[in-house]
Amino acid sequence: MTSTGLRRDELAAFLRSRRARLRPAEVGLPEGVRRRTPGLRRQEVAQLAGMSIDYYIRLEQGRGPHPSRQVLAALARALLLSRDEREYLFRVAGESPPPSTGPSREVGAGLRHLIDAMADTPAYLVDASYEVLAWNRLATYFIGDLADVPPDDRNMVRWMFRWAATDTHWTDPEMLRFTRTSVADLRAAYGRYPHDPRLRRLVTELLGTSPRFAEVWAEHDVEERRPVVKRVEHPELGPLEFECRVLHVPETDQRMIVYVPEPGSPTQRAFRRLAEHAPA
Template sequence: MTSSGLRRDELAAFLRSRRARLRPAEVGLPDGVRRRTPGLRRQEVAQLAGMSIDYYIRLEQGRGPHPSRQVLAALARALLLTRDERAYLFRIAGESPPPSAGPSREVTPGLRHLLDAMTETPAYLVDAAYDILAWNRLAAWFVGDLSAVPADERNMIRWMFRQPVPEAHWNDPETLRFVRTSIADLRAAYGRWPEDPAIAALVTELLGVSPRFAELWAEHDVAERRPVVKRVAHPELGPLEFECRVLHVPETDQRLIVYVPEPGSATQAAFHRLAERVRS
């Protein structure tokens, strides 16, 4: 390691390993017929990153100058590095990783399949600003038919403070606990993503229209969401009790919220009946 924090040998090995795992088609290059080793050629990586082949070869051989942040960013793009890999590349080059652009709203196919596979468990996916991004069929019985709601209006925090409810609603200890934990989690996201326009706009809006939100926001509680037990008097299913389990998706800063009943409970039986009704 140099005095600048650059770990040349590790950087060289990492670049070689990432180059070897890529197929030309993944970066828009023809496969060719004379590839004796897997992965991209060095000149191809250099071309994709916009640098000289000699400079890139020296990086892979653990020599040459300290790569600039611009060079590292170009290499990360050329090698299709994930967010974690990009951060690692910067660190072994003696640089602090660049901040991520912001929380993701993309619903990956894996999460969509997972939601659909949970046929007897209500579940839905929210982003860091608590916009509901996806849901399964049972969740619609709790959050409504969101397919008929514009995407920019599917926000749980906004519903909490802008929908008209009886004053007694705010006197319920469980309701207040759920609201407080949601606000504390939103503030944690606000701290992680201070430049995110969606979170900033939501906070600004609610500070202006909801004195109750402003009061809770001023308490400065900060905590990522934890599981809580919820008791719900559902208009069709009757009294329900389940653990509201929050599964954090680190790579996107999303949360998968799942209503988990106790095995053998009346709530599990109610969810089963609901699933049969939905399937029929």
């Protein structure tokens, strides 16, 4: 370790390991001729990061200069580093990691598989600002088929405050609690990501268009979502009752929302019937 906190050997080993795991197609490069070793070539990483091949080779050999924050950010982009990996890269280079500018909207393959595997349970994934990122077939019966909805209009909180003043949601104590805790969780995200433009636009929009949102927002409650019991009069399935369980995904600050019926209940049977007849 140097006096600046740079751990050259660890940085070199980390760069080599991250380069070796990538395939050219993952970064938009042709596979080309057969490669003697797995992963990208050094010159390809240097090209993607916008630096000289000599400079990058010296970093991988543990004898380069102290990389600047701009160089580290370029390497993180070139190597497709996750949030945790980017933070680690900065720390072994003796730098403080850059703050997260906004909620993560990347959906990992594992989460997608998990949501799809819940064949008889409605489930969907939202980011910290409640933008819906992924959903399974049963969820479309409750939130609609979002494949036909513009990405900028897939926000749960926006949907809530579009309900008409006469909507029965506003007289249901459980739904009111659900709405208030959603706004409190949104405010917590607003504090974590003060520079995210999409989150700021959402809050500004709702403050200007929904007096009810402005009233709840002004209470300054800050908390993460808790499960609530939802009772829904579904147009196809009739009366349903289930726990709306919110599962936090720590590494991305996302939430998986799952509609969990009581075992053996009419709602569970309805979900199973729906799953059997839902189009593939």
